[in-house]
Amino acid sequence: MRTYDCVCGNRLFFDNSQCLNCEREVGWCPACARIAALEPLAEGGYRCTYEDCGAALLKCLNYSEHQVCNRMVAMQGDIAEGEGEASALCDCCRYNDVVPDLSIPGHLERWAALEAAKRRLFYTLDLLGLPHGTPEESVEPPLSFSFMADAMPDAGLWRTTAGTDKVYTGHAEGHITINVKEADDVERERLRIDMNESHRTLIGHFRHEIGHYYWDVLVKGRDEENSRRLFGDHDNPTYSEALERYYDQGPPENWQERFVSAYATMHPWEDFAETFAFYLDIVSVIDTARNLGLSRVEHDDRLSSVLSAFQQVGLAVNELNRDMGLTDLVPEVITPAIRDKLEYIHGVIGACTKGKHR
Ligand SMILES: [Zn+2]
Ligand SMILES: [Zn+2]
Ligand SMILES: [Zn+2]
Ligand SMILES: [Zn+2]
Incomplete structure (x- = not known):
């Protein structure tokens, strides 16, 4: 991973959504593939402040609505209301099939941790030039992610997500499921010790599951x-x-x-x-x-x-x-x-x- 520069001269990091020096909002610019300080535009949206870029950008929906993402999407010429929303997911969030149930306390923070690990995964995949794609593109199998929690007792009732009681982290034909509890530091460390592992990290789960995906893409x-x-x-x-x-x-x-x-x-x-x-x-x-x-x-x-x-x-x-x-x-x-x-x-x-x- 590299670091980036704010217009104020401060160093920016891959996970930042704000410059800690000048407090400008920052985000990943897809046009120049850098974390950029954002200049708000009068007509809405933002401009990438790198002089050699200057792309017009919008925040990814998961950035503007939930602050679990720090990526931008390129602004299209005319964004009609509904169409703009659908296309306003960034190149990482567009792969999400199921996201955590945000009515459950703690899920927003865990989702943010999952997304941060996923962005870091994609940074490395793109660095390597590895193919990945949605069903509309020609990559087979298409890639997707679900972040789901085990059924939880909630006020005496069992709450299930997507109709299943227990969620297994795994991969099947391009679809990667990660149990949300892996984003809970205490839970994950307990599992690490139970399983006698030297490391157990969120990014490690993403790298393992994408390994199954690339067996399908490159070897099968x-x-x-x-x-x-x-x-x-x-x-x-x-x-x-x-x-x-x-x-x-x-x-x-x-x-x-x-x-x-x-x-x-x-x-x-x-x-x-x-x-x-x-x-x-x-x-x-x-x-x-x-x-x-x-x-x-x-x-x-x-x-x-x-x-x-x-x-x-x-x-x-x-x-x-x-x-x-x-x-x-x-x-x-x-x-x-x-x-x-x-x-x-x-x-x-x-x-x-x-x-x-x-
Ligand atoms: Zn700054
Ligand atoms: Zn840019
Ligand atoms: Zn996003
Ligand atoms: Zn596996």
């Missing part, structure tokens, strides 16, 4: 043989057999030699998603490190350079985190087996995004 029916060689046979055992076995027996001994997490041992699809999530972690850290002047390596350099830069930066941040009593940022070792899987993902992404520019 295209490169399954190569995937099988590294991740194992995804057809045998079946997913439900593997799930049952995992919850019955747990991960195999010494799983750390071949897998990025215990959960990755469950089924080749989970291994791919966990490794893909780790790959996005790496790309994101490398991009930020380069923008902050901590490293010169680019995310699309050779994987060996990327990994050694990641570990070099990681070593420093791990020590800083230990100074502050926080968990480690990066694992100390990336084994040869894990490196091979990352190399595969680096390769399929490279092939996909280079093909597009040809």
Whole structure:
């Protein structure tokens, strides 16, 4: 992630919706792909204040109505009332199918945390040039998100969202569901300890689920043989057999030699998603490190350079985190087996995004 500049000279960050120095409102300008200070226009809407841009913008509906977004949409020539509303969702919010029930206390804050993580996900996907799209566009399968809560006892009654009692975070044919409780810090930390995980974060959930999505986009029916060689046979055992076995027996001994997490041992699809999530972690850290002047390596350099830069930066941040009593940022070792899987993902992404520019 990089940082941006306010017209007042202050530094702006990706999550900002206001400059903390001059108090101007700020937002993501889709025309120049930067966080920009916003100049209100007399006729309504805003102008991007970067001199080399100046695009006319409107706030995303989720920004103006709920303050859970900080993105802008390009102002069309004439926005008719109803049409303007429909088209006023930004390039991240337009993927939402179900959003949290805002009549439940705490849901607005959790939704904001979910959206912030989702925007960061899209920043990395766009950095990599990975395709994603809605049903109107030609990307298959189209992508969508639902943020839903388990049924809750409410004044003696059970309240359900979208007709289901229990919501499972997961992916199915381009549709990603995230349980809203994952945006609750106390709940998520409890689950992390229950599941014996080194990390459990909202952005991590998005990166994992999008890993399943990109298995469908990049591997399914295209490169399954190569995937099988590294991740194992995804057809045998079946997913439900593997799930049952995992919850019955747990991960195999010494799983750390071949897998990025215990959960990755469950089924080749989970291994791919966990490794893909780790790959996005790496790309994101490398991009930020380069923008902050901590490293010169680019995310699309050779994987060996990327990994050694990641570990070099990681070593420093791990020590800083230990100074502050926080968990480690990066694992100390990336084994040869894990490196091979990352190399595969680096390769399929490279092939996909280079093909597009040809
Ligand atoms: Zn400012
Ligand atoms: Zn702009
Ligand atoms: Zn938005
Ligand atoms: Zn999964």
